[in-house]
Amino acid sequence: MLSALRKSIQNKPSIHDIQANILAGLTVGVIALPLSMALAIASGVPPQHGLYTAIVAGIIIAITGGSKVNISGPTAAFVVVLLPIVQQFGIGGLLLSGCMAGFILVFMGVGKLGRLIEIVPYPVIIGFTAGIGVVIATFQITDFLGLTVAPSEGHYIDKLLAIVYALPTLDWRETLIGALTLAILLIWPKFRSKVPGHLVALVIGSAAAYLLSQLLPDFSVATIGSRFSYELDGATGQGIPPILPAFQWPWNLPGADGQPLGLSFELVRELLPAAITIAILGSLESLLCAVVSDGMSGKKHNPNDELIGQGLGNIVAPLFGGIPATAAIARTAANVKSGGNMPLSAVIHALFILISILVLAPVLSYIPMASMAALLLVVAWNMSEAKHFIRSIKVAPKGDVTVLLLCFTLTVLFDMTIAVALGMGLAAILFIQRSISLTEVAAREQNHEAYALPDAIIIYDINGPLFFGSAQKALKTVSSVRPEVQVVILDMTEVTMLDMSAMVAMESIGEDLQKRNTKLVINGLQPRMLLKLRRAGIRKQVGKVAFSRTLVDGVKTANKMLVSRH
Known part of the structure; x- marks a missing residue:
C-alpha cells in the first residue's frame, strides 16, 4: 500500500508540468482553430461543425483514449470520405454515419484490434494518403482562383474537367488574396518563429482583403461571413454562430434535400459502408499518430484504449454537431514540441476553441475563402508526403511500388475504400507469394x-x-x-x-x-x-x-x- 502511495505521489504532475501543458494547449488551439474550420469547409459543411468537433471530440478522446499526448479533431484524411456523404445524405447523414463509426471503433477496441496499424503495409498508407492530398488540393482550386464552377456529379475526372472548363472565370481578386496567403505560408517557416505560420498568413490575408475592399470600390472577395449563414432565435446571421455546441439528434438535421433526415433501418443500412470506412480510416490515422507521438514523447500508448476513446468521442461529438474526428499528427507533434505530456493540453486546446467561438466569431467571419483554400493546399501537400512517395517508387521492390501506385490511383480516380481494399488484397497476395518462396x-x-x-x-x-x-x-x-x-x-x-x-x-x-x-x-x-x-x-x-x-x-x-x- 505504501509503495502504491509513493507511486501515486511520484506520478502527480508538478506545477511546471501543468503550466507547460496549458501553454502547449493554447499553442495547439491557435493551430487547430483555422484548421478545424478549413477542414469542415472542405468536407462540405459549415465551418462551425469543425470547431464543434475539436471541442467535444477533442475533450472526450483526450480523457478516455489510450494516448496522453494525442490531439484529436477533424483531419484532412477524412475529407474525401465525408464530402460524398454530405452530397448524398446531407449534414444529418454525415453526423449519423460518424456516430455509427464511433460504435464500430468501440467494438474494435473491446475486441482488441488495437494492433490494426501493424498489418497495414506502408505502401498502402503512403498510396492512399498521397491520393487524398491530391484530391484535397484539386478541390481547393475553385476557391483559390475564384472560379465559377458548374455543379458536376461523378468522380474525380468529372470534377477536374468542370474546374478546367471554368478557368476562364478566374477572379484576379480571389487569386491575389489566395496567392498572398500561400506565399506567407511557404515563407514563414524559414523565420523559425514560434508563432504558427498559418495564423500569420490568415491574419495578413484577411487584413489585405479588408483594406483593399475599403480602398478599391470594386474589390470584394468571398469570406466565411458571405459564404455561410445561420439562424438563431428566428434571426439570420452570417459566418459562425457565437454559441456553444447544442445537443441535437443527427436525424433531426437536414438531409441532402434540406428536409429533416429522419431515422430508419434503410437509412442505417445505406450509411453502414460509409461508417465502416470512417471507422477504419479513423483507427489507422489515430493509431499511426499514437505511434509517431510515442517516438517523440517517449511515452507508451494503449492501442485498444485509444480505439475506445476515439469511438466514444465520435459517438458523442455528432450529438453536438461534430463531424468525424481522429488524432491529428501535425497538431499532436506541435503539442509534444510545445511541452504537452498529458491530456490536459488537449482539453485546454478544446477550451481555447470554445472561447474563440464565443468571443471571436464576428472576426472569424472576415477570413477569405481564398485564404482558407491556400491553407488547405499546404495541408494537402504535407499530407501527400511527396518525398516519401517518390523515395518509395525509387527504392521499393516492384510489388510494393505496384501496391502504392494502385492505392494512389484508385484513391484519386474512384474511392478511398476501394483503394484500401484492393491495395490490401494485392499486398496480401504479394505476401503469400513471398511466403511460399520461403518454404x-x-x-x-x-x-x-x-x-x-x-x-x-x-x-x-x-x-x-x-x-x-x-x-x-x-x-x-x-x-x-x-x-x-x-x-x-x-x-x-x-x-x-x-x-x-x-x-x-x-x-x-x-x-x-x-x-x-x-x-x-x-x-x-x-x-x-x-x-x-x-x-x-x-x-x-x-x-x-x-x-x-x-x-x-x-x-x-x-x-x-x-x-x-x-
Missing part, C-alpha cells in the same frame, strides 16, 4: 556424414511455413517420389506454421503413399503442430505411419519399417 521442400542427399541411406529410403527436408499457399508445393514434391522408394521421411524440424490446408495436404500425402504401399515417418514436428495433426486424424499407425523427434531416430525407424516389410 523449401527438397530431397536430402543419400550419403550424409551422420547416416547412410539405402535407395529404398528418402528424406524430404521441409523448411518454412506450411499454409494454403505452400502446402500444395510440398504435396507436389513428395508425390513425385521414385518408384523404388519404400519409406519416406518428412523432416519437419524447420516448419514454423501449419494451417488446415497444410493438414489436408499432409493427409493427402499419407493416403497417396499408402496406395503405393510406401511408409511415412514424420520427424521433428513441434508438439503444438503434432496436436493439430492428431486432431485432423493423422496418427501413428504401426508399420505405416510413425513419428520421431530427431532425424537420427527417424532414420532408425525407417530402417526398421524397411526390415519389417521384408
Whole structure:
C-alpha cells in the first residue's frame, strides 16, 4: 500500500508540468482553430461543425483514449470520405454515419484490434494518403482562383474537367488574396518563429482583403461571413454562430434535400459502408499518430484504449454537431514540441476553441475563402508526403511500388475504400507469394556424414511455413517420389506454421503413399503442430505411419519399417 502511495505521489504532475501543458494547449488551439474550420469547409459543411468537433471530440478522446499526448479533431484524411456523404445524405447523414463509426471503433477496441496499424503495409498508407492530398488540393482550386464552377456529379475526372472548363472565370481578386496567403505560408517557416505560420498568413490575408475592399470600390472577395449563414432565435446571421455546441439528434438535421433526415433501418443500412470506412480510416490515422507521438514523447500508448476513446468521442461529438474526428499528427507533434505530456493540453486546446467561438466569431467571419483554400493546399501537400512517395517508387521492390501506385490511383480516380481494399488484397497476395518462396521442400542427399541411406529410403527436408499457399508445393514434391522408394521421411524440424490446408495436404500425402504401399515417418514436428495433426486424424499407425523427434531416430525407424516389410 505504501509503495502504491509513493507511486501515486511520484506520478502527480508538478506545477511546471501543468503550466507547460496549458501553454502547449493554447499553442495547439491557435493551430487547430483555422484548421478545424478549413477542414469542415472542405468536407462540405459549415465551418462551425469543425470547431464543434475539436471541442467535444477533442475533450472526450483526450480523457478516455489510450494516448496522453494525442490531439484529436477533424483531419484532412477524412475529407474525401465525408464530402460524398454530405452530397448524398446531407449534414444529418454525415453526423449519423460518424456516430455509427464511433460504435464500430468501440467494438474494435473491446475486441482488441488495437494492433490494426501493424498489418497495414506502408505502401498502402503512403498510396492512399498521397491520393487524398491530391484530391484535397484539386478541390481547393475553385476557391483559390475564384472560379465559377458548374455543379458536376461523378468522380474525380468529372470534377477536374468542370474546374478546367471554368478557368476562364478566374477572379484576379480571389487569386491575389489566395496567392498572398500561400506565399506567407511557404515563407514563414524559414523565420523559425514560434508563432504558427498559418495564423500569420490568415491574419495578413484577411487584413489585405479588408483594406483593399475599403480602398478599391470594386474589390470584394468571398469570406466565411458571405459564404455561410445561420439562424438563431428566428434571426439570420452570417459566418459562425457565437454559441456553444447544442445537443441535437443527427436525424433531426437536414438531409441532402434540406428536409429533416429522419431515422430508419434503410437509412442505417445505406450509411453502414460509409461508417465502416470512417471507422477504419479513423483507427489507422489515430493509431499511426499514437505511434509517431510515442517516438517523440517517449511515452507508451494503449492501442485498444485509444480505439475506445476515439469511438466514444465520435459517438458523442455528432450529438453536438461534430463531424468525424481522429488524432491529428501535425497538431499532436506541435503539442509534444510545445511541452504537452498529458491530456490536459488537449482539453485546454478544446477550451481555447470554445472561447474563440464565443468571443471571436464576428472576426472569424472576415477570413477569405481564398485564404482558407491556400491553407488547405499546404495541408494537402504535407499530407501527400511527396518525398516519401517518390523515395518509395525509387527504392521499393516492384510489388510494393505496384501496391502504392494502385492505392494512389484508385484513391484519386474512384474511392478511398476501394483503394484500401484492393491495395490490401494485392499486398496480401504479394505476401503469400513471398511466403511460399520461403518454404523449401527438397530431397536430402543419400550419403550424409551422420547416416547412410539405402535407395529404398528418402528424406524430404521441409523448411518454412506450411499454409494454403505452400502446402500444395510440398504435396507436389513428395508425390513425385521414385518408384523404388519404400519409406519416406518428412523432416519437419524447420516448419514454423501449419494451417488446415497444410493438414489436408499432409493427409493427402499419407493416403497417396499408402496406395503405393510406401511408409511415412514424420520427424521433428513441434508438439503444438503434432496436436493439430492428431486432431485432423493423422496418427501413428504401426508399420505405416510413425513419428520421431530427431532425424537420427527417424532414420532408425525407417530402417526398421524397411526390415519389417521384408
